[in-house]
Amino acid sequence: MTTYDTYQTPLSSRYASKEMANLFSPATRFRTWRQLWVNLAIAEKELGLPIDDEAIEQMEANLDLTPEQFEIAAVEEKKRRHDVMAHVYTFGTVAPAAAGIIHLGATSCYVTDNADLIFLRTGLTYLVRSLGILISRLQAFAAQYRDLPTLGFTHFQPAQLTTVGKRATLWIQELLWDLRNIKRVRDDIGFRGVKGTTGTQASFLALFDGDHEKVVELDRLVTKLSGFDYVYPVTSQTYSRKIDIDVLAPLASLGATAHKIATDLRLLASLKEVEEPFESTQIGSSAMAYKRNPMRSERVCSLSRHLMVLHQNALMTSSVQWFERTLDDSANRRITLPEAFLTADIVISTLQNVSEGLVVYPKVIARRISQELPFMATENIIMAMVKNGGDRQEAHEKIRVLSHEAAHQVKQLGLENDLIERVKAEPYFDPIKGQLGELLDPKSFIGRAPEQVDEFLKNWVKPALSDKEIAEAVEKSQKFELNV
Structure with missing residues (x-):
C-alpha cells in the first residue's frame, strides 16, 4: 500500500512547514520519550538508585529510532495494546543494559504528558518567530503606503478617507496582541515532572524508601534536565487539561485576526484596489480565464475557521476529566493539539507569502475616491462659503439640491459623480471656485493617518521586532530570501 492509498492530512502533506510537521512527527515524539527516560535515569542515579553508567550510555547512544525499531514497536503495541510499554520494550532492545530500569517508577503520562508540554512550548516558539516575520513584512507595507489616501469603509459603505498604510496598522496591531498572548x-x-499514577509520587517514595526530600529533588532534577524552569506543584495522573485551553486560546484568537486580514484583502481584490501576488502561470478559474481569484487569502479564511473551532475541543476535554483522569482525552488531543499548531503555522506562512507580494493600484484607488469625495467635501464647501461671508443655511440648501441631483446621475443613470461640475456651474459658489482644488485634495481628508502610522511603527512595532529571538528570525528570513 502506498501513501496514495491512504488518507493523509493535508495540513502536513500539503501546507505546513517542515519544521512544524517534524515537531509532531512519530520520530520526534518517540525520540523525546527516550530522552525523558534518560533524564529520569540520570536523576535517579544521582540520588542513589543502583543504575549503571553503561545503562545510561546505551540509552543516550540510541535516542533516534531506526525503521526497524518502529516496526518492532508497532508489533509490540498491537500485541500489548499499550504504546508506551511497546516503546519501553523497543528501547530496551537497543539499550539492553538499561532494559530493567527504563521507566523506573514512572507512569505512562511521565513520557506522554511531559513530551506534549515540550512540543507545546517548542511549537509556540516557532509561531512567535513566524509571527515576527509576518509583522515585519506588514510593517514595511504600512510604511510604504503611510500617506496614500484611500476610501474608508464602515458597514462596507463609503466613509471618510484613511490611508492604505493606516489600514495595515490595524492588521498589525492585532497581530502584535497575538504575539504578546502567544x-x-x-x-x-x-x-x-515525576508525579506517579495519581499524582501522589507514591511509587517514587517507595523507590527512595520513604525519603520525601529525595522525591522532591528527583522532580526538580528531571525538570531541570528537561529544560524547564518550574514544575507544576500538583498534578493528577496528567497535567491539567486546562493548560491545553490556555495554549489553544491565543491560537484561536490568531485565527480570528488572520480571518479578518484575509477578508479585508479579498474585499480589496474585488474592488481591484489591492491584490495578493499572482504568478504569471497561475490559473484563477478553470472556466473564466480572466479571473485572478484571491486563493491564498481564501485559504487563510478557510483554515482560520478550523483553527478557531479547535479551541472548543480543549474546553470540552478539560471539563470532563473526572477526578484524577479519564482516557477520553487521549484520542481527541492526538488530533486537536497537532492540528492547532500545524494550522496556525500554515495561516501565518500563507499571510507572510501574501504580505510579501501585495500589489497596490493607486489609480484605481484614486478613481474610487473621486467618485465619493465630492459628497464628503460638501461640508468643506459650505464652510468655505461661510468664511467668504455666505449664510450657512443658504449654502447648505444649495449644496443639498446639487448633491441630490448628482446622486440621481450616479444611482439612477449609472453615470459619474458630477457634483463638482454642478458646483462650478452654480453662480452662488463663484466666491470659492478658485479654492475647489484645495478643498478636494484627498490628503486634506486623511487627518493624522500618516503620522499615526509613523508613531505606531516607531513606538509599538519596532520594540516588538527588536526582541532578540524575533530579530534573529527576521534577519534569517531576509538572508534566505536573498539566497533564493
Missing part, C-alpha cells in the same frame, strides 16, 4: 502562554508553561 509569548505569554509559552513562557507560562511548566513541566509535569
Whole structure:
C-alpha cells in the first residue's frame, strides 16, 4: 500500500512547514520519550538508585529510532495494546543494559504528558518567530503606503478617507496582541515532572524508601534536565487539561485576526484596489480565464475557521476529566493539539507569502475616491462659503439640491459623480471656485493617518521586532530570501 492509498492530512502533506510537521512527527515524539527516560535515569542515579553508567550510555547512544525499531514497536503495541510499554520494550532492545530500569517508577503520562508540554512550548516558539516575520513584512507595507489616501469603509459603505498604510496598522496591531498572548502562554508553561499514577509520587517514595526530600529533588532534577524552569506543584495522573485551553486560546484568537486580514484583502481584490501576488502561470478559474481569484487569502479564511473551532475541543476535554483522569482525552488531543499548531503555522506562512507580494493600484484607488469625495467635501464647501461671508443655511440648501441631483446621475443613470461640475456651474459658489482644488485634495481628508502610522511603527512595532529571538528570525528570513 502506498501513501496514495491512504488518507493523509493535508495540513502536513500539503501546507505546513517542515519544521512544524517534524515537531509532531512519530520520530520526534518517540525520540523525546527516550530522552525523558534518560533524564529520569540520570536523576535517579544521582540520588542513589543502583543504575549503571553503561545503562545510561546505551540509552543516550540510541535516542533516534531506526525503521526497524518502529516496526518492532508497532508489533509490540498491537500485541500489548499499550504504546508506551511497546516503546519501553523497543528501547530496551537497543539499550539492553538499561532494559530493567527504563521507566523506573514512572507512569505512562511521565513520557506522554511531559513530551506534549515540550512540543507545546517548542511549537509556540516557532509561531512567535513566524509571527515576527509576518509583522515585519506588514510593517514595511504600512510604511510604504503611510500617506496614500484611500476610501474608508464602515458597514462596507463609503466613509471618510484613511490611508492604505493606516489600514495595515490595524492588521498589525492585532497581530502584535497575538504575539504578546502567544509569548505569554509559552513562557507560562511548566513541566509535569515525576508525579506517579495519581499524582501522589507514591511509587517514587517507595523507590527512595520513604525519603520525601529525595522525591522532591528527583522532580526538580528531571525538570531541570528537561529544560524547564518550574514544575507544576500538583498534578493528577496528567497535567491539567486546562493548560491545553490556555495554549489553544491565543491560537484561536490568531485565527480570528488572520480571518479578518484575509477578508479585508479579498474585499480589496474585488474592488481591484489591492491584490495578493499572482504568478504569471497561475490559473484563477478553470472556466473564466480572466479571473485572478484571491486563493491564498481564501485559504487563510478557510483554515482560520478550523483553527478557531479547535479551541472548543480543549474546553470540552478539560471539563470532563473526572477526578484524577479519564482516557477520553487521549484520542481527541492526538488530533486537536497537532492540528492547532500545524494550522496556525500554515495561516501565518500563507499571510507572510501574501504580505510579501501585495500589489497596490493607486489609480484605481484614486478613481474610487473621486467618485465619493465630492459628497464628503460638501461640508468643506459650505464652510468655505461661510468664511467668504455666505449664510450657512443658504449654502447648505444649495449644496443639498446639487448633491441630490448628482446622486440621481450616479444611482439612477449609472453615470459619474458630477457634483463638482454642478458646483462650478452654480453662480452662488463663484466666491470659492478658485479654492475647489484645495478643498478636494484627498490628503486634506486623511487627518493624522500618516503620522499615526509613523508613531505606531516607531513606538509599538519596532520594540516588538527588536526582541532578540524575533530579530534573529527576521534577519534569517531576509538572508534566505536573498539566497533564493
